[in-house]
Amino acid sequence: MHITLEADYAVRIVQCLAQNGTRLDAKKISDDTGVTLRFSLKILRKLVSGGVIKSYKGTKGGYELAKEPGQITLADVIETVEGKYALARCVSEHDYQCNRNTDSCGICRFHKIYADISQLVQDKLNAVNFEELIK
Amino acid sequence: MHITLEADYAVRIVQCLAQNGTRLDAKKISDDTGVTLRFSLKILRKLVSGGVIKSYKGTKGGYELAKEPGQITLADVIETVEGKYALARCVSEHDYQCNRNTDSCGICRFHKIYADISQLVQDKLNAVNFEELIK
DNA sequence: CAGTAAATCTACCAGTATGGTATACAATAT
DNA sequence: ATATTGTATACCATACTGGTAGATTTACTG
Numbered sequence: 089m090h091i092t093l094e095a096d097y098a099v100r101i102v103q104c105l106a107q108n109g110t111r112l113d114a115k116k117i118s119d120d121t122g123v124t125l126r127f128s129l130k131i132l133r134k135l136v137s138g139g140v141i142k143s144y145k146g147t148k149g150g151y152e153l154a155k156e157p158g159q160i161t162l163a164d165v166i167e168t169v170e171g172k173y174a175l176a177r178c179v180s181e182h183d184y185q186c187n188r189n190t191d192s193c194g195i196c197r198f199h200k201i202y203a204d205i206s207q208l209v210q211d212k213l214n215a216v217n218f219e220e221l222i223k
Numbered sequence: 224m225h226i227t228l229e230a231d232y233a234v235r236i237v238q239c240l241a242q243n244g245t246r247l248d249a250k251k252i253s254d255d256t257g258v259t260l261r262f263s264l265k266i267l268r269k270l271v272s273g274g275v276i277k278s279y280k281g282t283k284g285g286y287e288l289a290k291e292p293g294q295i296t297l298a299d300v301i302e303t304v305e306g307k308y309a310l311a312r313c314v315s316e317h318d319y320q321c322n323r324n325t326d327s328c329g330i331c332r333f334h335k336i337y338a339d340i341s342q343l344v345q346d347k348l349n350a351v352n353f354e355e356l357i358k
Numbered sequence: 359c360a361g362t363a364a365a366t367c368t369a370c371c372a373g374t375a376t377g378g379t380a381t382a383c384a385a386t387a388t
Numbered sequence: 389a390t391a392t393t394g395t396a397t398a399c400c401a402t403a404c405t406g407g408t409a410g411a412t413t414t415a416c417t418g
Contacts, residue, residue: 090225090310090311091310091311091312091337092375092376092377093312093376093377094376094377096311096312096313099333113392113393113394114393114394115393124378124379126378126379126380127377127378127379129394129395130377130378130379132394133394133395133396136394136395143393143394143395144385144386144393144394145384145385145386145392145393145394145395146384146385146386146387146391146392146393146394147386147387147388147391147392147393148386148387148388148392148393149385149386149387149392149393149394150393150394151394162336175225175226175344176225176226176231177226177228177231178231197356198234201297201347201351202226204347205344205347205348208343208344208347209310209340209343209344212336212339212340212343213340216336221332227404227405227406228405228406229405229406248363248364248365249364249365250364259407259408261407261408261409262406262407262408264365264366265406265407265408267365268365268366268367271365271366278364278365278366279364279365279414279415280363280364280365280366280413280414280415280416281362281363281364281365281413281414281415281416281417282362282363282364282415282416282417283363283364283415283416283417284363284364284365284414284415284416285364285365286365
């Protein structure tokens with residue numbers, strides 16, 4: 089729903105990779121970001137399966153960005169670890185019975201307000217990429 | 224942080240009071256909104272101490288809005304039950320060490336991004352009052 | 359002034375989400 | 389072959405959220 093600690097860590101990690109520009113192993117990332125090794129690994133896996141970064145096994149293995157820093161936005165990273173942003177239940181949960189006070193279309197007027205705000209937040213997060221962030 | 228179920232209920236309750244325009248007891252409010260009586264009472268107490276509604280004890284007691292519907296905004300109600308909206312930790316928790324990547328002022332650049340978005344959401348929620356909502 | 363209908367205060371409980379950890383396994387460079 | 393790296397799965401503790409209960413206080417009504 090909102091930006092959890094895990095998502096915050098994920099942003100730090102991607103920023104770390106963007107700033108270094110080379111392949112880094114989990115240990116180095118953990119040291120640089122201050123996120124414990126174990127928890128880093130967990131987040132790194134999510135970022136890999138979300139297509140934000142790429143991983144390499146074995147000696148000399150590690151992690152790299154999957155795209156140019158300029159092609160990765162804050163929204164990409166945050167959504168990867170915690171799903172699409174939604175201000176309120178009725179935005180993300182389609183069948184949530186939010187209120188009896190429905191308009192002529194049977195949709196409560198809060199839906200639109202909350203959905204609009206959620207969209208606004210997503211747009212703002214999408215407008216920031218990691219090329220700007222490492223400058 | 225975000226809009227919880229409790230805040231959603233609170234909005235329904237205030238809307239119910241705004242729509243009826245008269246003093247209502249908890250039982251009636253519970254029936255109208257579909258929120259259980261006990262949980263309604265809990266939320267109503269928060270709204271009272273937050274100054275959104277007024278309460279009256281004894282027979283013929285109940286709850287009324289403390290102000291005109293047009294003077295009460297969505298933000299008033301939501302903030303009353305769950306505190307000021309903040310997208311991320313570093314916006315609400317002043318001493319949160321969000322990142323090593325600080326700018327010349329010692330403040331990480333995410334602070335500003337997150338704080339701006341949080342403010343935007345607050346503004347949007349403040350722009351909606353209950354006079355519009357009951358039309 | 360007694361009785362009843364309301365709200366209030368305090369406390370508790372259960373389910374879920376979040377933050378964090380452990381163990382066993384798979385792949386790769388040298 | 390082996391050390392070095394990531395992968396998969398599973399688990400645990402704590403905090404937050406949603407929901408409930410009982411005893412108390414206030415005020416209207418007859």
